[in-house]
Each structure stands twice: as structure tokens, then as C-alpha cells.
Amino acid sequence: MYYIGIDIGGMTIKGGLTDENGKFYAKKAIDTKPEREYPEIVKDIAELCKDLAASAGVDISEVAAVGMGIPGTIDSAKGVITYSNNINFEKVPIVKEFRKYIDVPTRISNDANVAALGEARFGSGKGSKDVVFVTLGTGVGTGIIVNGVLLEGKGGAGAEGGHTCLKIGGEPCSCGKRGCWEAYASATALIRQTTRAMEKNPSSLMHKFAAEEGKVSGKTAFLAAKAGDKAGQAVVDAYVKYVAEGIISMVNLFRPDCVLIGGGVSNEGDYFMKRVQRRVNRFSYGGKRNPRVEVRKAELKNDAGILGAVALCL
Amino acid sequence: MYYIGIDIGGMTIKGGLTDENGKFYAKKAIDTKPEREYPEIVKDIAELCKDLAASAGVDISEVAAVGMGIPGTIDSAKGVITYSNNINFEKVPIVKEFRKYIDVPTRISNDANVAALGEARFGSGKGSKDVVFVTLGTGVGTGIIVNGVLLEGKGGAGAEGGHTCLKIGGEPCSCGKRGCWEAYASATALIRQTTRAMEKNPSSLMHKFAAEEGKVSGKTAFLAAKAGDKAGQAVVDAYVKYVAEGIISMVNLFRPDCVLIGGGVSNEGDYFMKRVQRRVNRFSYGGKRNPRVEVRKAELKNDAGILGAVALCL
Numbered sequence: 001m002y003y004i005g006i007d008i009g010g011m012t013i014k015g016g017l018t019d020e021n022g023k024f025y026a027k028k029a030i031d032t033k034p035e036r037e038y039p040e041i042v043k044d045i046a047e048l049c050k051d052l053a054a055s056a057g058v059d060i061s062e063v064a065a066v067g068m069g070i071p072g073t074i075d076s077a078k079g080v081i082t083y084s085n086n087i088n089f090e091k092v093p094i095v096k097e098f099r100k101y102i103d104v105p106t107r108i109s110n111d112a113n114v115a116a117l118g119e120a121r122f123g124s125g126k127g128s129k130d131v132v133f134v135t136l137g138t139g140v141g142t143g144i145i146v147n148g149v150l151l152e153g154k155g156g157a158g159a160e161g162g163h164t165c166l167k168i169g170g171e172p173c174s175c176g177k178r179g180c181w182e183a184y185a186s187a188t189a190l191i192r193q194t195t196r197a198m199e200k201n202p203s204s205l206m207h208k209f210a211a212e213e214g215k216v217s218g219k220t221a222f223l224a225a226k227a228g229d230k231a232g233q234a235v236v237d238a239y240v241k242y243v244a245e246g247i248i249s250m251v252n253l254f255r256p257d258c259v260l261i262g263g264g265v266s267n268e269g270d271y272f273m274k275r276v277q278r279r280v281n282r283f284s285y286g287g288k289r290n291p292r293v294e295v296r297k298a299e300l301k302n303d304a305g306i307l308g309a310v311a312l313c314l
Numbered sequence: 315m316y317y318i319g320i321d322i323g324g325m326t327i328k329g330g331l332t333d334e335n336g337k338f339y340a341k342k343a344i345d346t347k348p349e350r351e352y353p354e355i356v357k358d359i360a361e362l363c364k365d366l367a368a369s370a371g372v373d374i375s376e377v378a379a380v381g382m383g384i385p386g387t388i389d390s391a392k393g394v395i396t397y398s399n400n401i402n403f404e405k406v407p408i409v410k411e412f413r414k415y416i417d418v419p420t421r422i423s424n425d426a427n428v429a430a431l432g433e434a435r436f437g438s439g440k441g442s443k444d445v446v447f448v449t450l451g452t453g454v455g456t457g458i459i460v461n462g463v464l465l466e467g468k469g470g471a472g473a474e475g476g477h478t479c480l481k482i483g484g485e486p487c488s489c490g491k492r493g494c495w496e497a498y499a500s501a502t503a504l505i506r507q508t509t510r511a512m513e514k515n516p517s518s519l520m521h522k523f524a525a526e527e528g529k530v531s532g533k534t535a536f537l538a539a540k541a542g543d544k545a546g547q548a549v550v551d552a553y554v555k556y557v558a559e560g561i562i563s564m565v566n567l568f569r570p571d572c573v574l575i576g577g578g579v580s581n582e583g584d585y586f587m588k589r590v591q592r593r594v595n596r597f598s599y600g601g602k603r604n605p606r607v608e609v610r611k612a613e614l615k616n617d618a619g620i621l622g623a624v625a626l627c628l
Binding site: 146151159163166179249285 | 387396397444460467469472473474477478480481490491555556559563568597599600601
């Protein structure tokens with residue numbers, strides 16, 4: 001059978017047609033144009049599905065199901081987008097609307113959840129039934145799989161691991177609370193930490209690397225640290241602790257088979273990943289008496305959303 | 315059918331024979347004598363089961379299953395106690411050993427997990443499929459039920475919510491890490507916070523209440539606060555924040571139907587519970603757009619362990 005996975009983003013909607021093994025037969029993307037009313041966007045998604053089927057030479061009746069990953073709070077049981085941060089979606093009955101055009105079983109979930117499912121089914125978590133997926137990007141997104149099933153919570157409002165506490169009363173977070181993990185471990189937070197350290201250390205190599213890139217980015221402190229810069233190393237040391245500490249909280253709660261890290265920072269390689277792994281090994285509850293949890297880089301990258309949306313249907 | 319629930323503690327082993335509705339037909343307790351080798355303790359547990367059946371006038375063959383709640387890390391899938399903090403149990407194949415005496419299906423899990431299951435099935439979480447249970451005692455224990463199933467994690471090493479982070483690098487915790495929720499929200503932590511505040515405030519009413527009780531306890535600051543003592547109120551205010559902040563992390567991850575609080579502090583009534591509820595309402599992710607999570611007092615008290623062990627069998 002064939003499946004269609006749709007990855008809805010604020011700028012782009014990506015779609016893919018695959019089989020149950022995640023093998024692609026077609027892949028396409030369209031602009032979201034998020035300022036539009038939802039029926040127009042949904043109509044475009046249905047067109048995208050038909051295009052995918054056509055270019056794979058598959059009749060739409062051969063598509064067993066369609067899955068969609070959507071940013072925001074998604075009530076998957078009801079097939080409704082409760083609200084979305086990036087797109088003008090509020091209380092949108094997307095499944096019902098979509099099936100006006102293509103009447104196949106249609107599953108939806110939050111984009112981080114869906115990416116987690118994709119990694120667990122087809123990516124670096126393949127073969128694992130219990131997976132915690134963490135994206136370190138603009139925010140900290142988490143997708144959690146327990147016994148092979150997505151943890152979604154009431155109304156799809158769970159799995160918001162980015163908003164677990166890291167430092168009570170600490171840095172303000174976009175959610176209105178202070179001290180969330182996201183306020184310390186997101187790429188946004190890393191850039192803020194880097195900028196602060198640069199102000200205090202005018203001779204740090206971070207200034208050189210930021211000038212070369214034309215901006216302070218999530219790479220700046222890593223580049224300086226790898227070149228032996230003390231101030232850069234201090235930023236990376238602290239950031240490793242922030243990331244690891246939040247992962248340890250997840251490990252203590254879920255004790256999954258593995259924790260997968262996605263997002264730009266995961267490209268820092270062993271320099272980053274191995275140090276996070278060491279802290280997780282050392283400080284997770286029960287130490288060596290409890291099963292070790294491997295921290296791995298997520299591997300599906302841009303396809304995680306599409307393949308996760310397919311996995312929603314399986 | 316009949317079921318037997320066994321609640322194994324460091325001092326006492328309690329047992330009860332009930333039906334599937336949690337109605338008691340017999341209840342008994344024996345001393346654990348935890349210094350003994352495990353086969354002796356298991357033999358006593360089997361005797362306890364036979365006694366329970368006898369005093370209920372039930373033949374042991376009418377008992378459908380036996381459940382046990384045990385402190386420590388429990389590998390429920392294997393029926394093995396990995397290790398226990400309070401009893402001399404390490405790698406104990408308790409299910410196999412027990413079935414030498416009474417060969418019925420036997421289920422085991424961690425005591426906080428089992429208590430959570432008891433509250434969800436028969437107590438203040440009755441009718442809920444998604445429950446987070448928190449005990450504020452010597453430590454902070456958590457039991458988590460997702461879609462009606464206990465969250466146990468690999469090797470039973472999950473659901474250690476007491477060791478999620480509250481303040482990175484903060485107070486040392488018994489687990490070897492710093493800043494765990496348990497190091498701020500346990501009754502032990504509250505007593506430490508009270509003692510520190512008393513040292514700084516020699517005229518606080520906390521001294522009077524501690525003298526009356528003969529010791530500083532988890533009640534001292536609450537008694538003083540309720541009597542209008544400023545220093546006592548400051549202790550309670552901070553403690554409410556610590557408890558609520560950890561609950562908010564749980565809500566953001568699990569978004570359960572309800573959070574149940576057990577342990578001595580839950581007896582402080584509305585003065586405590588309503589203030590925790592207000593913070594949870596205000597700071598949980600998504601605010602009013604997301605489903606509200608009710609914070610309730612656990613109600614089964616001493617029977618939670620036995621009834622939870624029965625619920626393990628259902």
C-alpha cells in the first residue's frame with residue numbers, strides 16, 4: 001500500500017508519497033502562504049496529495065491513509081488544530097475539511113511528535129519502542145514515544161518538554177513562565193548566551209567567527225571553543241550542562257531506549273554529543289544500576305516530518 | 315473473582331484480599347524484618363496470602379491473581395526486583411520465588427507506581443485514564459499513568475519524577491545530582507527550609523510550634539503561617555512554588571486528567587492545595603487554551619498500596 005505524509009510548516013508545506021517502509025515514490029513542496037483562511041490552505045494540501053499520486057503514477061484510491069504533522073496544539077483524537085503558533089489556525093477541523101477532497105483515513109499530530117515518530121520508525125531510533133526526541137531549534141521541541149505510542153496528553157497538550165523547569169525563577173520564557181528548559185537549551189538561548197559572553201570578553205575568538213559569518217549564531221561559541229578560546233569553551237560547557245540536565249529529567253521520567261537530538265546544534269558532532277552523553281550517563285537516576293540510555297543524533301533531517309506523518313498512519 | 319494486594323514496606327508488609335471493585339474481605343500486616351534473606355521474606359508473604367484467604371473464608375484457588383508494590387527499581391516484565399532502597403533486595407526473582415508457594419499470576423511494580431494505580435482505579439483519580447500521582451514524603455515519589463497503563467520505563471527505571479530538575483546546580487539530592495525537585499519539594503526539604511528560616515528569625519512563631527511538637531516537622535511552617543507569622547508564610551510561599559513548579563513540568567509533559575498529591579503535606583488542606591492549583595492553572599503551557607488539570611488530594615491513604623497492587627492484576 002501507499003501512504004502520503006504531509007509536513008506543514010509556517011513557510012512551506014512538504015509532502016511525500018511512500019510505501020510502508022518509508023521508501024519515497026514522490027516528494028513535493030508548496031508555499032504555505034499562512035495569512036490565508038484555512039479552507040484555502042487545506043484545498044492546496046489536497047491538490048498536493050493528488051500531484052504526489054500523479055507523479056508517482058499511483059491512483060489516489062491506492063493511498064491507504066494520509067498523515068499530517070502540524071506546529072501547535074493538535075487534538076489528534078478529534079482531528080482538530082486547537083491552535084498553531086506559526087500559522088493562522090485556531091480550532092480548525094482540518095481532517096473533516098481535508099476529507100471533503102480526498103476521503104481516506106487521515107491522522108494528524110503535532111510536528112515534533114510526528115518527527116519523533118518518524119525517527120523512531122525509520123531513522124536513528126529504528127527498532128526502539130521508547131524514544132524521546134528533542135529538537136534544539138528556535139525553541140526546544142520534544143516528541144515522546146512510550147511503548148510504541150505517541151504521548152500526546154489531554155487535547156494534545158502534552159509532550160511540551162521544552163517547558164519543563166530547568167531553573168525555577170530563571171530566564172523568562174516565551175510561554176510566560178520563567179526558567180524553562182527551552183530558555184536555556186534552544187539555539188535562541190545559545191545565541192543569547194554567546195552574545196553575553198562576547199560582551200564580557202572583547203578579545204574572544206567568538207568576535208572573529210561572528211564577523212566571518214556576519215552574525216552571532218548557534219555555531220559561534222562552538223567554533224571558538226574548538227579553536228581553544230576559553231570564553232567560547234565556557235559558553236559551550238554551560239550549554240552542554242543545560243542540554244544534558246533537561247535530557248536527564250526526560251531519562252528519569254521515561255527511561256527510553258534512546259534520546260534523539262535534532263536541530264542545528266546536533267551537527268556539532270562528537271564534541272557536543274559525547275559530552276552530553278557523559279553527563280547523562282553520570283547523573284541519570286540510579287547510575288550504572290539502571291539501563292543506560294544512548295543519546296544519538298536524529299538522522300532523517302528534512303524528511304523526518306514527512307516520514308513521521310507516514311508513520312502516524314501505520 | 316478475588317485478588318490479593320501486597321504492599322511491601324521497609325518495616326511492614328500489608329496485605330488485603332478484595333474483589334475487582336476493591337471491596338476488602340480481609341486485611342492483615344506482618345513485620346518485614348528486612349535484614350533477612352529474601353527467600354524467608356517471600357515465604358512469609360505467601361503465608362500472609364494464605365492467612366488472608368483463610369480469614370475471608372476463600373479457597374486460595376479462588377484467588378485470580380496477586381499484585382505486589384515494592385520500593386525501589388522493579389523490572390515488572392521480568393518479575394525481578396532490580397534493587398530496593400529500604401530492604402535488602404538486589405536482583406531478587408520475587409515472582410518466581412513466590413509462585414513456588416502459590417502458583418497464581420503475580421504482578422509486581424514500584425510502590426509509587428502501584429499507589430498511583432490504586433488512586434486512579436479506586437481513589438480520587440477514579441474514572442481517569444491519565445493520572446500523575448505525587449507523594450510528598452521523605453522524598454518525592456511519582457507514579458504516572460498514560461492511557462490507563464503505568465509508565466515504567468526500561469527495566470522499570472522510569473517515573474522518577476522526584477529527580478527531574480527544579481534548579482540546575484541547586485541543593486544536593488540523595489541521588490548524587492543537584493537541584494532535583496525532591497531536594498525542594500519533599501517533606502525532608504520543607505523541614506530543612508523551615509529550620510533555616512527559624513535560625514534567621516528567632517522571634518518567629520515557628521519556634522513556638524516546633525517546641526510544642528518537640529521537633530521541627532513539615533507542619534511547623536504551616537502552623538505559623540496560618541497564625542499570621544511572616545517568616546512562616548515566607549517558607550510556605552516558597553514551598554508552594556517548589557511543589558507547583560514540579561507539577562507544572564509534569565502537566566506540560568503528560569497533560570493528564572488530574573494530578574493527585576499524597577503524603578503528609580497534602581493534609582494541609584485548601585491553604586496548600588488551592589495555592590498549588592492556582593499556580594498550575596496560571597503557568598502550565600498554553601494557559602487557558604489548553605485543558606485545565608485538576609490538582610486533588612489522594613484519598614486512599616494506607617490502603618493505596620494494597621488496592622494499587624490489586625489494580626495491577628486487573
